[in-house]
Amino acid sequence: xxxxxxxxxxxxxxxxxxxxxxxxxxxxxxxxxxxxxxxxxxxxxxxxxxxxxxxxxxxxxxxxxxxxxxxxxxxxxxxxxxxxxxxxxxxxxxxxxxxxxxxxxxxxxxxxxxxxxxxxxxxxxxxxxxxxxxxxxxxxxxxxxxx
Amino acid sequence: xxxxxxxxxxxxxxxxxxxxxxxxxxxxxxxxxxxxxxxxxxxxxxxxxxxxxxxxxxxxxxxxxxxxxxxxxxxxxxxxxxxxxxxxxxxxxxxxxxxxxxxxxxxxxxxxxxxxxxxxxxxxxxxxxxxxxxxxxxxxxxxxxxxxxxxxxxxxxxxxxxxxxxxxxxxxxxxxxxxxxxxxxxxxxxxxxxxxxxxxxxxxxxxxxxxxxxxxxxxxxxxxxxxxxxxxxxxxxxxxxxxxxxxxxxxxxxxxxxxxxxxxxxxxxxxxxxxxxxxxxxxxxxxxxxxxxxxxxxxxxxxxxxx
Amino acid sequence: xxxxxxxxxxxxxxxxxxxxxxxxxxxxxxxxxxxxxxxxxxxxxxxxxxxxxxxxxxxxxxxxxxxxxxxxxxxxxxxxxxxxxxxxxxxxxxxxxxxxxxxxxxxxxxxxxxxxxxxxxxxxxxxxxxxxxxxxxxxxxxxxxxxxxxxxxxxxxxxxxxxxxxxxxxxxxxxxxxxxxxxxxxxxxxxxxxxxxxxxxxxxxxxxxxxxxxxxxxxxxx
Numbered sequence: 001x002x003x004x005x006x007x008x009x010x011x012x013x014x015x016x017x018x019x020x021x022x023x024x025x026x027x028x029x030x031x032x033x034x035x036x037x038x039x040x041x042x043x044x045x046x047x048x049x050x051x052x053x054x055x056x057x058x059x060x061x062x063x064x065x066x067x068x069x070x071x072x073x074x075x076x077x078x079x080x081x082x083x084x085x086x087x088x089x090x091x092x093x094x095x096x097x098x099x100x101x102x103x104x105x106x107x108x109x110x111x112x113x114x115x116x117x118x119x120x121x122x123x124x125x126x127x128x129x130x131x132x133x134x135x136x137x138x139x140x141x142x143x144x145x146x147x
Numbered sequence: 148x149x150x151x152x153x154x155x156x157x158x159x160x161x162x163x164x165x166x167x168x169x170x171x172x173x174x175x176x177x178x179x180x181x182x183x184x185x186x187x188x189x190x191x192x193x194x195x196x197x198x199x200x201x202x203x204x205x206x207x208x209x210x211x212x213x214x215x216x217x218x219x220x221x222x223x224x225x226x227x228x229x230x231x232x233x234x235x236x237x238x239x240x241x242x243x244x245x246x247x248x249x250x251x252x253x254x255x256x257x258x259x260x261x262x263x264x265x266x267x268x269x270x271x272x273x274x275x276x277x278x279x280x281x282x283x284x285x286x287x288x289x290x291x292x293x294x295x296x297x298x299x300x301x302x303x304x305x306x307x308x309x310x311x312x313x314x315x316x317x318x319x320x321x322x323x324x325x326x327x328x329x330x331x332x333x334x335x336x337x338x339x340x341x342x343x344x345x346x347x348x349x350x351x352x353x354x355x356x357x358x359x360x361x362x363x364x365x366x367x368x369x370x371x372x373x374x375x376x377x378x379x380x381x382x383x384x385x386x387x388x389x390x391x392x393x394x395x396x397x398x399x400x401x402x403x404x405x406x407x408x409x410x411x412x413x414x415x416x417x418x419x420x421x422x423x424x425x426x427x428x429x430x431x432x433x434x435x436x437x438x439x440x441x442x443x444x445x446x447x448x449x450x451x452x453x454x
Numbered sequence: 455x456x457x458x459x460x461x462x463x464x465x466x467x468x469x470x471x472x473x474x475x476x477x478x479x480x481x482x483x484x485x486x487x488x489x490x491x492x493x494x495x496x497x498x499x500x501x502x503x504x505x506x507x508x509x510x511x512x513x514x515x516x517x518x519x520x521x522x523x524x525x526x527x528x529x530x531x532x533x534x535x536x537x538x539x540x541x542x543x544x545x546x547x548x549x550x551x552x553x554x555x556x557x558x559x560x561x562x563x564x565x566x567x568x569x570x571x572x573x574x575x576x577x578x579x580x581x582x583x584x585x586x587x588x589x590x591x592x593x594x595x596x597x598x599x600x601x602x603x604x605x606x607x608x609x610x611x612x613x614x615x616x617x618x619x620x621x622x623x624x625x626x627x628x629x630x631x632x633x634x635x636x637x638x639x640x641x642x643x644x645x646x647x648x649x650x651x652x653x654x655x656x657x658x659x660x661x662x663x664x665x666x667x668x669x670x671x672x673x674x675x676x
Contacts, residue, residue: 051494054501093498096463097506229608233655255608255615258625269608273655276612280652292655310616318614318637321646325612329652337616384617384624 008127011038011056012120014067015045017075018109022116029117037120045069046079050090053104057094063103065123070108080108152249152304153221154193156454157427158333158362163420164427165448166223166335166364167191167439169215171206177214180206183436184215190443191430192451193250195335198225202262209239213246223306224248227256232272233281233292240282244301252306252335253278276329279307283330305330310337311348313385320351327361334361335429338368340388340411342418349424358424365419368431369438370408373397409442416446455484455575456548457582458491458568463502466544469565473541475515476503478567479533479555480546481524488582491546491568493520499546499567515540524551530558537562590660590667596653598639603656605632611653 016022026039038061042048045068056064066087068080084106091101109119157164167187172179180196187194194215198208212222224243226236243251255275259267273281282305284290289300307326311319323334339345345365352358370376373396380388392411399407419425428448432438443449460466470476478500486492500516507514517540521529524547533555537543542563545552549570556564572584587604593611594601603609607625614633617624621634640646 049494051497051501054498054505058501058505093463093502094505097502098509099505255610257617258607260607260625271609272658274608274610274612275615276610276652277655308616313614313616314618314620314631315614315634315637317641318646321649322614325650325652328650329612384619 007036008124009036009038009060009062010065010120010123010127011040011059011061011063012065012067012123013040013042013045013048013052013056014065014116014119015069015080016041016043017069017111018067018119019114019116020112025115025117026120029120039116044074044076044079045083046074046076046081048083048086050086050093053087053090054093057099057103063105063127066104066106067109067119068106070110073110150216150247150249152193153454154223154250154333155304157192157452160452160454162427162452163448164362164364165191165430165443165451166193166195166427167430167432167436168195168197169211169436170197170200170434171208171211173203173205175206177206180211180214181218184218184220186436187439188218188220189451190440190449192427193221193223195223195225195252195429198227198254198256199230199262201257202229202259202264202267204262204264209243209246209248212243212248216247221250222248223250223252224303225252225254226278227254228271228273228275228278229256229259229269230267232270236273236278237281237285237291240285240301240303241297244303249302249304250306251282251303252308253282253331254308275307276326279305279326279329279331304332306333306335307331308335308337310385311339311345312337312341312387319348320355320357323352323361324355324357327357331361333426334363336363336366337385338366338431339415339419340392342415343389344387346422349422353424358426362426363424364427364429365415365422365425366429366431367412367415367419367442368433369412369435369442370396370404371435372401372404372408373399375408405438409438409445412442413445416442416448455487455573456550456570457488457572457574457584458485458548458570460490460495460499460546461567461569463506466499466503466565466567467506470503470542470544473563474513475540475542477517477519477533477537477540477543478503478546479524479543480518480520481548481551482520482522483524485546485548485551485568486520487576488574489580491548496520496546499544521547524548525554527554527558530555533559588661589656589658591657593653593656596648598636598645600632600636600639602632602636605630605635611656612649 019025022041045066048066053064066083068083071080074080087104087106091104095101169183196208196211199205208225212224215222253275259269281292282303286300286303289297309323376388376393376396379386396404396407416428430439478496480491480493480496482492496518500518504514504516523529537559544567545555545564546567552564552566573586574582574584577583584604589603602611606613607623608615614631618631618634621631623629623631
């Protein structure tokens, strides 16, 4: 884990379909990173509301991720589409108060291709190197980065 | 001043009548109107002056009509209900008649959002149908809305418009009938390019005997260019220009397109002469009033009858 | 319901700039329905204002409250307990709500967070359409339940105008032509004859009133 961004705080709302064992897999990271990471597992990313994202930022998150299944693969059909729209709405709101819209980011991750702890480690690492990917890349797959 | 409507006289005399439209200037100069009037005089029986058409502020129709009257023309006051409430409308109707204007065309008007004053309040206190009925009531019963008696009724020949090409098509004949019931005495239609469709409409009109109760003047707008044809077809609501006409305009080199447009207009006029129920034409040569005299001559409608 | 939209944050910011303690009051009826001023929206706005203040190094004390109806004094009274502790009330009620609160608490400073727009229906989730202009003389029975004043851009009672095209209004091609709809509905029930009658001019005094209109019901008074 890169020490340069030691202070970076991430909140991650994620669809439980992505990692069936997320409950177990996230515990070690929670222990290691303490207040720098907050996990919010959801039955579907569509459960997310702008208010949750705002409160996450208010509580001190530098970056809020919403992880959804790829479009077309949502088991509740449009949950991930709703998540996308609500995230976009919240981006508009935070831009009105002068925050960069990439403080909030939506990521598509096909179910079963990774585990939640692996994903989070990559996200922290990515923040350290290249900065966040643009949020409006459609059908974006999680990118494997060689570290 | 107690003149008579020349339009009414020519129509009643049975001649194929010619009216034309005249757009007032975007300024206070009366000469602009006089000039246009001068071009049209002798080639048409009456002249419409538009009323802040498309919601663009221009010299008022009432004033322009008064100027044309001074120059010996027979003006048709166009009155839209978009800009004035019933108090102002009735007042202007009395004023027009007092000035000697003898014809009025009743319309709702284009919505204010189209013009150069989109923030204006659109009044629409009454609609065109109610306005037709109102002018007839003022003239024939000498009464205002509400029943109060006028000291002198206005003397106006009442007209309206109809667009045979607008939706819902099936209702357009019934709407014309309603305008006649309301009291319209002459009708000017939207400009005609699709003769097939127009003939169908006229057949229904004649079928219902409407042509015997109202004088119908077919609208004619000569096309200046292929671009104008395409623009009107795509952007003007209620306009129907068949592809054959657009292609015909396109097939001719740019510097010959005006001639072609005039030719098409002449052919349309000749066709209209042969349609039962048509009493004349109404030429709307937008910002091209100069073309009217040659159009009238080429269509064999000059000189105009003496009445 | 009455619909409204949140004002841009820059406008709200300017209105509350001189103040430190802000009471944000929402309404659980109309403005909640159109997602402009209900409990959620109160939360969102408060959150945004707090974050904004924090970044500017300002210290803001915000309380969030949502009343069932902001236009009824009985509910507004619930604010009595704590309203005096705040410098300004930022109301997410419709225009009626904002003013009602001001009447109950005439010494308080009350500012509107919303632009109240129209009386409308929820046509689909996320879409509200204007339906009624409150003319005070409902004629829906004559026009196949389509309001010609509201839904026709020119308010024609004897329409359509000459610009109706493909069932859409010439003024806004995304808006259906009200008269096309009226005619279609009447045709379907064989009632087109009803349009033969020339509908007379409206009595606009019922809509305009002499200043603000009132309804008084003696039988309802206590």
